[in-house]
Amino acid sequence: MYGSGREFTEMRVRVAFVFQLCVKQYVSLQNTFIKSNTLAHSEAIAYQRGMAMTVLSISIILLPDEAIPDGSDDKEDRKGRWWRVGEKLLFGVVKRTTSTSAMDASHFHHTPYYCEENVYLLCKKLCNDGIANAEGSDLFVVFISNEKKQIPLWNQKASKRADGVILWDYHVICIQINQGGGPAQVWDLDSSLPFPSPLASYVSETIRPSFQLFSDYNRLFRIVHAPVFFRCFASDRRHMKDSHGNWIEEPPPHEPIVAEDGTVHNLNEYMNLSVSDAIADTSISSIKDAIFTQKHGVVIKENQLEELFSQISLQ
Secondary structure, three states: OEOOHHHHHHHHHHHHHHHHHHHHHHHHHHHHHHHHOOOOHHHHHHHHHHHHHHHHHHHHHOOOHHHOEOOOOOHHHHHHHHHHHHHHHHHHHHHHHHHHOOOOHHHOOOOOOOHHHHHHHHHHHHHHOOOOOOOOOOEEEEEEEOOOOOEEEOOEOOOOOOOOOEEEOOEEEEEEOOOOOOOOEEEOOOEOOOOOEEHHHHHHHHHOOOOOOOHHHOOEEEEEEHHHHHHHOOEOOHHHEOOOOOEOOOOOOOOOEOOOOOOOOOHHHHHOOOHHHEOOOOOHHHHHHHHHHOOOOEEEEHHHHHHHHHHOOOO
């Protein structure tokens, strides 16, 4: 049994210090591993979790019997509670750091000119790999277009210009909010910017709101919550065939996406954007029901994008 309260406090501080050192070493190692991009990301996650278990085991072993004061639970129960707290801490570190570290976009499926399906699969992979919540509640699918179907975006890989600008008819990206209060991240498989990029940087470098455009080129954004998108979106790729039924661009190798209710094609419902559909008030209190539950989400103007995501929180 441990004696005075002062001695117990000193022991607790020493134990906490050892545990903190283990966590810092773990974070350093896992960050190095992530940035090296030497394995597919799902393998990286598995490797990191193995390391987390090792570090946590060492930390628990280093917890001395004497750290248990008079009248406390037995040693094994006390260490069990340390384990549960430490496990939550370490695995939380894995999720936060991997979701914001720069990654190799080639680890994700990408078929040129099929951005809606690319983003659908990207969101699924982020969920499966533990980078996003399992059900995708921190992810939002964002369609970018306008009534004229001509939107300029910069830093796009498909561009032949030095500044990467290209005129798309529509584009689709994923925006991930940060549960820890950090900046939202943009996942754009067609962008030459870091992958992912902080929303503010993406807006500045890709949307470039300071660049004066004719009204025909102003961009609109449809924001759809990923869990809703998973259930409702469908595409049989008819938009990529000419009048004779020939492919304009080669389709992805996987089967077309079918909605849960059996719908085979509704892409036009998402990509068609009109100024008349744009909401005026982006305060989360007025639109949270629509953005989290409605099949087609909400439509906003480009100057509202950062404001909206600064307010969104997990429901």
